[in-house]
Amino acid sequence: MCFSSIDYYGIVFVLLLMLPTTVLSQVTIEGEFRPRTEYRNGYRQLRTTATEPAFFTSQRTRLSLQYQSENYKVKVAGQDVRVWGEVNQLQDNSNVNIHEAWARINLSEMIQLKMGRQELVYGSQRLLGSVNWTQQARSHDALVLKFQQPQAHFSVDIGGAYNQEAENVFGNTYGLNNYKILSYAWLQKGFGSWNMSALFLTDGFEPQPDATNFRYTTGGHLAYGNQPWKFSGSAYYQSGDDLTRNNISAYMFEFKGSYSWASFRLEGGYDYLSGGKASDTNPARHTFNTLYATNHKFYGHMDYFLNIPTDTQGGGLQDLHLGTNYEMTNKADLGLTYHYFALANELPNFQNSGQSTEQYLGSEFDLSFAYQFSEDISFKLGYSMMLSTSSMDRLQGRNGKESQQWGWVMLQISPDFEK
Template sequence: MRRRNLFILMSFFIIGEASISYAQEEKTDSDRFIVTAQIRTRGEYRNGALYPRNEGILPAGFINERARLSLEYERKRLSLKFSAQHVGVWGQDALIDKNGRFILNEAWASFDFNDYWFMQLGRQSLIYDDERILGGLDWNVAGRYHDALKIGFKKNGHQFHGIFAFNQNDENVIGGTFYDSSTTKLYKNMQTLWYHYDCASVPLNISFLAINLGQEGGDSETKNSDTKYMQTFGTYIQITPSEWNISGAFYYQTGKNLLSKSISAYMASLRASYSLSKTWSVNVGTDYLSGNDEYGGTYKAFNPLYGTHHKFYGAMDYFYASDFKNGYNPGLSDTQVGINYKVSSSVSTSLNYHYFVTAVKLENLKRTLGSEVDYQLDWKIMKDVSLSLGYSVMFGTSTMDMVKGGNHKSWQDWGWISLNINPQILCK
């Protein structure tokens, strides 16, 4: 019955005066619906992705898929979005499945108080600046979403957002506010302030971000709550003069971690790309995330929180997208250089090299972790269909074995191919 009702609702949206729309249009007093569908299928060959493999360990292979359906409603001062998705691996579900995993990944409402102020409430993605601290993690088959209240302001190039979240496992009747994050790996509460300015006179964007993150450090047996608060604040700057695209970021962390240790950590990044011609461009960059040493009572390892780490620290996701060995975090210095070539209006390729070093000195070991080479090809087959593929190789060291595991003498590589079909229909 539910499936039939959904089909009728979809038919109502699609029938009528429908047109394909990819640009954000201004809201009007008239009602309109936007229907977006996505099928994204990706096959992977893993022979050392996420974690280095040991000698003799066989490679793995699988095909994962995202099936997503999004419905949006808009009029002048009101917007609503409901997005449901089924994600998983081919063969994960039975041929006859009575317990499907079709869930709401987004469900929010946005209300404009006037031309400048708005409020957005519900399950939503939090994507800010270059996604280094707060990102949508679209590479992951499921993506990342938060339950939050967002209050925003926008006028004359100035933007301001305040984000507030409070998480619980259930509708508690009594017993305090203990939050078990072992399964969700989420914070207990969060307060975030973000300010952004687009300078009209020069091609300059600048942002400031401040996050107060509360994590549950209480006892799961007694349900006694003991929230530990960590603060992250910093800035992101981007300037785009002529053929250049230059960006930099700096963030500092303080407060307490779950072991009640004081935190003093930081990260810095600098990136630059230059267009040599209409078809060729080059890029260089460096990232530094402080690490924790074995001495002193202050915790010095920077936590990039809920960023899209796949974008920055190598496509094989050895760092921050996966854990260090035994919880030890030596930090990271990542120096990179790349080249991009636009084969045609629909095909482009890129080749990037990363050189990884620990941020702290290690006893009886060199700091060099290894080098990674990432290749990617993107082909826009048609307006709403694209194909991407990639191949990466990691050349690790004995230091990599110590901080990540595995055996650096084993060949470590990873390959993937992905088809993304993502049409959007506007119904007025």
């Protein structure tokens, strides 16, 4: 749903003026102003001798309205996402869209029903996340039944979605590049310093009218946290049929750990996502798909592997990462992470080049700095470099230079208008 920014923010303002004081005490109004300037010279795609660096500023502006009573809670969040200068001056373009619009009904003290456009965020966002780094972020039109037992540190979410393009008179053909059907169950239980969760997810796609293929993803996550040590690990398996991938049999696993002392934290880990094998008649069926994850958190800030398996051409991915974080003050911290990227399997005669694609793809270094001016204002900047290989060139079909670079700076102001 899109309309002009004047329409959305004007409607919210008028509604607030009409509300009595007793109602306003139950209303929460929050905003976000987030401009980000980027210098791209190798972000997402390898730079070559023919490419020129890109420099621009994008901006996300959000305004959310929440009303909560004893029996229910409602939230509506509109956002305007744009690049500075993309619209002609004096031109009125519709840029605002609804990011969230949901209602949560309290069926009992422990059971809630949440319906409408909403973010689905679970665990570390390995498979279901908000993708908040992108200015538009991700939300779903879904129905979620929630069960929570806080004293036992136990919770269960059961959710589902059924997508349509329009109010059809006949038929249910869905042609957009989204899932047609989504259903999942997520269970979480805490045991002192331990926390475990399990996810059972099914998503269905319509490769041709009135024919839905289903993919099944099952697995879990285990975490331990007791200063100064923290450990966690996940494992997931995929089966079913997705588009042309008959009899999917793919998997992924990851583990990581960290140790903190004084103002320093050291961390490291390893991710493995299965890929296709040349000896298989249908190698794509062995390629793990990360579904609706926030991959920017995991596989390097330069987002070369944002869309898996597409970005690895079905070859899977290995990511060995080491990092450190230094808390300079209680308001500022500095981080540096190294990624060693490799395919899970070698891809021979890749893209008819006559050469095999060796597994090692490149090394990435991500440097970041964050400063919290106040509770509402934060400032962040980062610089990343990728040292790519000839295998990465063949993966993208480009004659890339040896080093790729990307820098960014971002200001975030998140006012709570009720304070």
